[in-house]
Amino acid sequence: MAVNFVRPILPKLSPDPWAIQFDAAGHLKHLLTIEGLGATWITRILDTAEGFMSVSDRDIKKVPLLRGRTVVNLFFEASTRTRTTFELAAKRLSADVLNINLSTSATTKGESLLDTLRNIEAMQADMFVVRHEQSGAAHFIARHVAPHVSVLNAGDGWHAHPTQALLDAFTIRRIKGDFAPLRIAIVGDIKHSRVARSQIHAFNSLNVGELRVIGPRTLIPNDIEPLGVRVFHDMREGLKDVDVIIMLRLQRERMEGGLLPTEQEFYRLYGLTEEKLKWAKPDAIVMHPGPANRGVEIESRVADGPQSVILEQVSNGIGVRMAVMALCMSAES
Amino acid sequence: MTSLPELNSIDQLLATCWQNLARAISQGELNNPLMVGIHSGGVWVAEALHERLALSEPLGKLNITFYRDDFNTLGLHPTVAPSQLPVDIDGRDIILVDDVLYTGRTIRAAMNELFDYGRPARIWLAVLFERDGRELPISAQTVGQRVVLSPRHQIHVDGPAPLTAHLVTREEIA
Numbered sequence: 001m002a003v004n005f006v007r008p009i010l011p012k013l014s015p016d017p018w019a020i021q022f023d024a025a026g027h028l029k030h031l032l033t034i035e036g037l038g039a040t041w042i043t044r045i046l047d048t049a050e051g052f053m054s055v056s057d058r059d060i061k062k063v064p065l066l067r068g069r070t071v072v073n074l075f076f077e078a079s080t081r082t083r084t085t086f087e088l089a090a091k092r093l094s095a096d097v098l099n100i101n102l103s104t105s106a107t108t109k110g111e112s113l114l115d116t117l118r119n120i121e122a123m124q125a126d127m128f129v130v131r132h133e134q135s136g137a138a139h140f141i142a143r144h145v146a147p148h149v150s151v152l153n154a155g156d157g158w159h160a161h162p163t164q165a166l167l168d169a170f171t172i173r174r175i176k177g178d179f180a181p182l183r184i185a186i187v188g189d190i191k192h193s194r195v196a197r198s199q200i201h202a203f204n205s206l207n208v209g210e211l212r213v214i215g216p217r218t219l220i221p222n223d224i225e226p227l228g229v230r231v232f233h234d235m236r237e238g239l240k241d242v243d244v245i246i247m248l249r250l251q252r253e254r255m256e257g258g259l260l261p262t263e264q265e266f267y268r269l270y271g272l273t274e275e276k277l278k279w280a281k282p283d284a285i286v287m288h289p290g291p292a293n294r295g296v297e298i299e300s301r302v303a304d305g306p307q308s309v310i311l312e313q314v315s316n317g318i319g320v321r322m323a324v325m326a327l328c329m330s331a332e333s
Numbered sequence: 334m335t336s337l338p339e340l341n342s343i344d345q346l347l348a349t350c351w352q353n354l355a356r357a358i359s360q361g362e363l364n365n366p367l368m369v370g371i372h373s374g375g376v377w378v379a380e381a382l383h384e385r386l387a388l389s390e391p392l393g394k395l396n397i398t399f400y401r402d403d404f405n406t407l408g409l410h411p412t413v414a415p416s417q418l419p420v421d422i423d424g425r426d427i428i429l430v431d432d433v434l435y436t437g438r439t440i441r442a443a444m445n446e447l448f449d450y451g452r453p454a455r456i457w458l459a460v461l462f463e464r465d466g467r468e469l470p471i472s473a474q475t476v477g478q479r480v481v482l483s484p485r486h487q488i489h490v491d492g493p494a495p496l497t498a499h500l501v502t503r504e505e506i507a
Contacts, residue, residue, distance in 0.1 A: 027408065051398065054415040060449040063399035065409075326399075330408035 020142055030142045030151040031324050033160040034201035042205055046170050048323035049316070055092055056318060065326055066095035069126040073099045074116075074141075075154070076132040081290050081314060082154050082164075086129045089321035098125070113137075114144060121146050127329060128152070135159035135194075150328040158194055164289050165198035167320040169206060171313050172244055175285055179203070185212040185238055185280075186229075188248035188270060188297050189219045191259075195289045196248055204228050214238035215270060218259040235270055239279040246287045247272050247298050263296050273299040277307065285309045338480050340488070343496045346461050346477030347378075351385045353475045354428065354459060358386070363457055366426040369393035371443050372414055374432030377492030378461050382430060393418040395429075400442035416446065423451035432490035432498075434460040434476075437469035461498065462488050 018036030023029040071090040135157030142151040232238030370379025459475035
């Protein structure tokens with residue numbers, strides 16, 4: 001099945017499927033995708049996150065902003081890092097947090113998604129953080145929740161992972177400053193990556209100087225160039241003069257057979273080793289959304305090396321998620 | 334309202350505050366105080382007072398956005414200047430500085446935030462202007478000028494250099 005990269009399997013909604021993210025007053029209510037946010041909202045989220053970063057440095061790592069609100073982490077797909085950083089973000093805003101891991105819960109007993117939703121709504125939740133293996137799941141939930149509930153997409157199928165893209169943009173801005181002069185390369189399995197999709201939308205909105213994707217033909221969608229990215233199949237060419245290298249996880253569990261000869265072959269061609277890293281600018285930073293497959297897409301010495309900002313990404317993820325939660329929850333009154 | 338009160342000049346106001354604080358320090362009411370300004374107006378006033386009092390430790394700055402009680406109705410405004418308290422405030426005397434004391438809600442939020450950093454021995458409130466309209470039992474220990482105004486009017490302090498103050502009506506703000 002051919003997958004449209006620009007707009008994967010989202011159901012036929014209104015002509016503007018991301019308009020649902022805003023309330024009648026034009027305020028951000030749900031975060032489902034980067035599309036439709038524009039530079040204004042993205043910058044606003046990053047600026048707000050900057051304010052929240054200092055909270056994590058204090059003795060009491062909490063502000064009372066969302067006291068009395070309930071955030072429900074609704075994870076239909078396994079995740080450690082994303083779920084824990086969403087949980088910490090909510091807790092640092094003084095919200096109450098409920099973690100529901102649905103892959104092992106009622107859905108296996110035949111309860112429908114809407115039934116699950118209604119039941120959790122009845123517990124007076126104010127926000128759902130949703131991860132689901134189906135593209136469009138968070139949109140679906142946002143269309144059906146009670147009007148006071150906000151929905152954050154924590155990753156849906158191949159479609160989007162907006163908070164990851166925002167925290168990556170935040171990390172780059174903190175280290176490199178302005179986006180305009182930067183060359184950013186996203187490397188690896190672009191095709192199956194919701195992270196790559198969201199990053200491309202975010203970096204284009206922020207007017208990044210040049211955006212590249214690097215990977216084998218089988219892992220790069222055919223219709224990607226109209227999105228404003230340059231496609232490279234050779235690492236040496238693709239990494240030349242690059243300021244930021246984003247390595248993607250090889251999505252082994254999402255890949256039908258035949259797209260890759262072997263992991264060893266992938267590593268030989270596209271795995272980021274110390275040697276290949278030298279092809280980029282000397283001050284290039286290395287990013288990875290995690291969890292990294294060491295020895296598959298990245299060498300341990302690079303992941304733990306001086307140019308890696310992988311752990312900063314994790315810390316920044318808390319501030320960015322606090323910002324998104326606070327902004328979305330402040331829409332309602 | 335027929336006549337509006339005259340606001341004193343900024344130099345006069347700062348001099349009044351400074352003299353009052355210097356006296357409190359010399360008489361031992363304030364012991365080796367740490368100064369903390371509330372963003373934005375309070376920081377500008379605090380910078381001016383901090384210099385005149387020649388306090389040795391750096392000025393602290395509070396951004397109370399995350400402690401406001403009107404978050405549900407007014408929403409969140411992005412903040413580019415986060416709180417900075419460079420010195421441990423546990424057991425310290427703190428001079429909390431703001432430009433205008435009005436409803437008292439800002440000061441309540443600032444005190445809540447201070448207590449998330451530590452337990453100060455004393456908080457002393459210094460403001461350039463104190464006006465009527467308190468909604469909480471909060472009062473200032475150091476005041477540049479007391480002003481009575483109709484709810485239609487607000488005192489607008491601008492800065493950092495030059496620091497200016499003038500009266501505006503709500504219609505002008507809208």
